[in-house]
Amino acid sequence: MNELITPGSGVPPGGPRIDAETMAGASIYLADDEPANRLLLEQILARGGFRRGRSFADGRALLAACALDEPDLILLDLRMPQLDGFAVLEELRGRSHPERYLPIIVLTADGTGDTRKQALSAGATDFLTKPFDRDEVLLRSRNLLETRFLYRALAGRVVTLGDEVAAGQQTIREVATERAAVAASLDRVSGFDEPDAIAAALCADLASAIDAQHVTLLLFESPDRAVSFVAHNPRSSADVGYALPRERSHELWQGAGIGPWVDERVTRAGRDADGEHLAGAGWRSAIYAPVRSGD
16 A cells, blocks of 8 residues: 655655645645545545545536635646536636736646646646546645745745835935935024024924924033023923033933933932922923034
8 A cells, every 4th residue: 555645744855844734724626527536535635634625526616616715726627527627727827816826736537748738738737647646646735735835925025025125115215304304404593693593493393303392402511510501392491591410410421422312211210309300390201312513
């Protein structure tokens, strides 16, 4: 007796693998007008571990089922009454999408070259010659199903890459928009002569750009003394001309030497009077970024 090939076997060494559960769950449609042939193929597929097989006595029933739910593999007899396998192939080819891969194994007792050429021209993928060999049925079915699943995975990856490219293009557009806004802002404030007027205009533009409630420009008189120079949308008169505590000023000076950062809670422990001042002015979190001029 021939050894049955299970869905988890028969993969070339080093080749791609489809897990056994995916393979066993493949949807396989079978069309043959001979009940004995259908029964034999159903038994071969079931014993090979395939759980989702459906059989049809004619081509029309098969086409109707495909219209409702496309299978992963079709086993199709060529010689059937009313609508033969060639007509079914033509109909399926007319429905097919260029980016879809639906493997079809033709079942035939005629192994002549003309029959094979005609079936291949009509859209067949492979052949099984009657009488059926169980090993051959399972090996050919599994090989085509692997190709089907890998093709589908590749198509999904192409879609994902397309989404990533689109997201990257959107990011580029957003950066370009932001840079244009910065350039426009700098061009706008270039007409001001007073530092406080320039600072106020820049703070207003920044508040609009990032939808911030408050924007304050801190001026470092020394590494240990920072004073709020200009505030956009101040919550209290102390928002302008307010000198931060020495420890807080030094902390901000050190942070500014590294780069921008986010302070999620301005009232965290150790912030003392400065945290209370910010909380009293309506602040809950803050974004800090160094702006350098000269030294």
